Amino acid sequence: MNIYLIVILVFLSLDYFTRLVLTLLNRSHMKAEPKPEVQGIYNQEQYLKSQQYQRDNSKLQIISGALGFVLLMGMLYFHAFAWFDDIAREVFSHPILHGLVFFGLLGLAADLISLPFDLYGTFVIENRYGFNRTNAATFLTDKIKGWFLAILLGGLAILLLIGTWQLFGFWFWLPAWGLITLIILALSSYGSIIIARFFNKLSPLEAGELKEKIHTYAQKVNFPVRDIYVMDGSRRSSKANAYFTGLGKVKRIVLFDTLIQKLSSDQVVAVLAHEAGHYKKEHINKLLFVSIVQSGVMLFLLSLALSVPELSAAFGVNYHSFHIGLLAFVLLYTPISFVMGLFGNIVSRKFEFEADAYTAETGYASALADALKNLSAENLSNLTPHPAYVFFNYSHPDLASRLGKLVQNVK
Secondary structure: OOHHHHHHHHHHHHHHHHHHHHHHHHHHHHOOOOOOHHHOOOOOOHHHHHHHHHHHHHHHHHHHHHHHHHHHHHHHHHHHHHHHHHHHHHHHOOOHHHHHHHHHHHHHHHHHHHHHHHHHHHHHHHOOOOHHHHHHHHHHHHHHHHHHHHHHHHHHHHHHHHHHHHHHHHHHHHHHHHHHHHHHHHHHHHHHHHHHHHHEEEEEOOOOOHHHHHHHHHHHHHOOOOEEEEEOOHOOOOOOOOEEEOOOOOOOEEEHHHHHHHHHHHHHHHHHHHHHHHHHHOOOOOOHHHHHHHHHEEEEEHHOOOOOOOOOOOOOOOOOOOOHHHHHHHHHOHHHHHHHHHHHHHHHHHHHHHHHHHHOOOOOOHHHHHHHHHHHHHHOOOOOOHHHHHHHHHHOOOOHHHHHHHHHOOO
């Protein structure tokens, strides 16, 4: 058996079983007593309901993960990727078009495999607990729009990578890095709003108490806000969220309509104060810098992988091509991705604590604590996540830790 195939199988197995063990630990930890900071958020009936909701979701995650792992192992062992490659070659022989069709077929196959789980999660689990507001028409429309974006953005990315590789060979990673950096900066400034409008309706926040309080707070802390939008998130789910987007002085705030419905105006301002904390502490710029550096490292490593023709043989393909080399790199990158994700989560949790501290400094600690409690109760959040699961998977601190820090900051 090809040594590279053995390495890929080992890496993927370690990744899968590590994630499985963490999920099982998290399920078993639901029996633990909630910490004092989060007691009283649920009554007994709600608490049992939240635990069952977590169990249902983790069970679906375990089943879908197991199926995905078995299928991937089978495809690698039986050289099914070579079969996809043959089909793509019959459609187009040109290397760029060949690669686009190859990844298009893989993406379609992966989406069809995940479709039953998406349907069950949305229309069974989310329905069972009163969260789902998506109907069949919206689900289908979202799916079609998602395919369109995947073809457009994914196709452009593959086109860019293969094109620069053909022009520059090993050193393609440098011009590709420059182009991808420009794309990252453009998406950071305008991308999220454009994509959000593609799926949702964004309306300016109406004049009133909330808008006045937001502007008052923004002026008080010198947080540049250009626009405040309300997103019709309630079309799909009763869960709430908020975010801001934009670089420099072009800041746009997006509030889910469900957030406005479930929180008081002071609590909404507290949520935005937290986002302002990210801006003031320059977390967005720091994460953007890390993302750009990481993309450069990945492209350099990809150029190294593309210099090893034997990688194609691991998939049963008798010739070397960019798209097969890219596929091999993605699978070989699994342990690096795991470590990078772990590091990213550690940094992200640190930034969340700093943004919470900023919220407290500007007088909204109590309002933010109340908002977090209300949203956790509404979303049936897990109050007793396993510490190991939090360490490896949580980009935000667990609720008990956040509330404990907020209390300290008030003091």
